[in-house]
Amino acid sequence: MTTDIKDRSGQGKGLFRFSAPPVFYPLAGRLAPWFAGIAGVLTVIGLYIGFFVAPTDFQQGEVYRVIFIHVPAAWMSMFIYLIMAFWAAVGLVMNTRLSFMMTQALAPTGAIFCFLALWTGALWGKPTWGTYWVWDARLTSQLLLLFLYLGFIALTSAIEDSRRADRAGAIIALVGAINVPIIYFSVQWWNTLHQGASVSLTQAPSMATTMLWGMLVMALAAWAYTIAVALWRVRSIILERERHTDWVKAELDVQESRA
Amino acid sequence: MKPRSKRLLLLGSAGALLIGAVALVLTAFQQNLVFFHTPSEVAEGKAPQERAFRIGGLVEEGSIMREDDGYTVRFAITDTAHVIPVTYRGSLPAMFQEGKGAVVQGILGEDGLFRATELLAKHDENYMPVEAQFALDQAHKAQQTVQY
Amino acid sequence: MMEWGSWSAFWSMGGNGLFVWGSYAVTFLCVAVELVLVIRRRRDTVRRLLRLRRAAPTGTGARRTTEEIFE
Numbered sequence: 101m102t103t104d105i106k107d108r109s110g111q112g113k114g115l116f117r118f119s120a121p122p123v124f125y126p127l128a129g130r131l132a133p134w135f136a137g138i139a140g141v142l143t144v145i146g147l148y149i150g151f152f153v154a155p156t157d158f159q160q161g162e163v164y165r166v167i168f169i170h171v172p173a174a175w176m177s178m179f180i181y182l183i184m185a186f187w188a189a190v191g192l193v194m195n196t197r198l199s200f201m202m203t204q205a206l207a208p209t210g211a212i213f214c215f216l217a218l219w220t221g222a223l224w225g226k227p228t229w230g231t232y233w234v235w236d237a238r239l240t241s242q243l244l245l246l247f248l249y250l251g252f253i254a255l256t257s258a259i260e261d262s263r264r265a266d267r268a269g270a271i272i273a274l275v276g277a278i279n280v281p282i283i284y285f286s287v288q289w290w291n292t293l294h295q296g297a298s299v300s301l302t303q304a305p306s307m308a309t310t311m312l313w314g315m316l317v318m319a320l321a322a323w324a325y326t327i328a329v330a331l332w333r334v335r336s337i338i339l340e341r342e343r344h345t346d347w348v349k350a351e352l353d354v355q356e357s358r359a
Numbered sequence: 360m361k362p363r364s365k366r367l368l369l370l371g372s373a374g375a376l377l378i379g380a381v382a383l384v385l386t387a388f389q390q391n392l393v394f395f396h397t398p399s400e401v402a403e404g405k406a407p408q409e410r411a412f413r414i415g416g417l418v419e420e421g422s423i424m425r426e427d428d429g430y431t432v433r434f435a436i437t438d439t440a441h442v443i444p445v446t447y448r449g450s451l452p453a454m455f456q457e458g459k460g461a462v463v464q465g466i467l468g469e470d471g472l473f474r475a476t477e478l479l480a481k482h483d484e485n486y487m488p489v490e491a492q493f494a495l496d497q498a499h500k501a502q503q504t505v506q507y
Numbered sequence: 508m509m510e511w512g513s514w515s516a517f518w519s520m521g522g523n524g525l526f527v528w529g530s531y532a533v534t535f536l537c538v539a540v541e542l543v544l545v546i547r548r549r550r551d552t553v554r555r556l557l558r559l560r561r562a563a564p565t566g567t568g569a570r571r572t573t574e575e576i577f578e
Binding site for chain 1: 369372373376377379380383384393394395396397415450451452453454455462478479480481482483484485486487488489490491492493
Binding site for chain 1: 508509511517520521523526527529530531533534537538541542544545546548549552553556557559560
């Protein structure tokens with residue numbers, strides 16, 4: 101089934117080389133610090149724009165500045181779940197273990213961003229709407245996403261056999277992904293307290309340029325941070341799951357000599 | 360904790376979370392996720408008769424009035440097609456203003472007056488500096504003058 | 508550029524300082540916790556695998572060769 105992705109010497113062809121854990125492991129180790137550095141720099145720039153360049157809002161005053169963390173967190177919580185579903189699908193189709201490991205490496209970060217979207221949203225809602233929470237379509241579906249993330253993490257941790265855990269998690273990732281467009285379009289499909297999108301692919305932004313830039317830079321920072329953390333986390337997962345292989349034994353030798 | 364107990368706990372949590380998620384979906388869709396009705400829907404009799412529901416719309420310009428007791432507020436909520444009078448006692452959100460969005464929860468009386476128990480301000484997705492809004496207001500005023 | 512006038516205006520955020528800084532504080536807390544957990548996970552994994560290896564040094568040989576990794 102997988103012979104078409106190997107060349108004559110048994111190595112993966114082209115990019116499929118990287119679906120082999122012993123090839124991906126050192127690559128992830130080299131890339132992670134770069135993405136972490138990018139995330140740090142972008143965070144500093146984004147927060148500077150958000151607090152020292154972007155002006156006071158005519159409608160909300162200063163409290164709107166929560167937007168510079170609320171929107172990036174919400175975007176990432178949705179985006180990460182879609183990426184998880186993608187890798188789960190790839191894993192099911194191509195039977196590559198690393199795909200499932202990537203899904204599991206991304207989940208905790210996605211869950212944290214989802215929680216932050218809800219937390220910062222609640223703190224933003226109280227002084228503006230007058231309440232920390234309402235059960236409208238947007239907030240309810242975002243809370244549902246958090247349950248999906250936590251359910252995924254709990255289930256994949258609970259199942260001993262890694263292949264069964266991979267497949268159970270894949271179901272949650274793929275089925276739960278339907279919730280993401282629901283979250284996104286909820287403010288259009290139903291009457292909600294949460295306002296519509298200020299930024300979309302089809303319309304001009306309804307935000308002042310400096311405010312928009314602050315938000316976009318923070319979103320990029322969150323994206324770089326996610327990649328760095330996921331790459332670092334998947335390395336631990338790889339070591340654990342591939343512990344019986346020669347290359348991991350060699351890697352452990354290296355670690356032991358350093359200890 | 361023993362590995363088996365740990366697995367059981369995790370499996371139980373996963374199950375509880377997933378059941379919670381499904382329950383959330385079912386109850387939410389049962390109420391059709393109608394967070395609020397519009398004033399037009401209320402005027403057309405499409406809103407619930409005996410129980411509490413929400414109305415969402417704009418606070419009509421010039422309609423906010425404080426009653427003599429200093430605590431009750433009367434105003435009108437509109438979607439430019441229909442207007443519903445509202446009375447409310449309680450704290451006002453900072454962003455509750457005439458011409459801006461609001462969502463009220465309460466019961467529609469036989470006299471057509473909506474007695475609200477909860478009031479939330481609803482703001483739109485526009486963010487701009489104070490100067491930009493001032494410029495917009497000026498331009499709007501200038502336009503109106505030209506029309507007359 | 509945003510002119511704050513004074514540091515107290517900056518911290519106050521128009522009277523909503525608790526909501527704004529409460530959001531950012533929890534964010535940085537979550538990031539810090541996540542980084543600590545990721546670093547600790549790696550360290551614990553390496554330690555545990557080394558310990559397992561010392562407990563059964565001869566082992567039964569690699570279950571997978573490099574070629575089989577693609578399966």
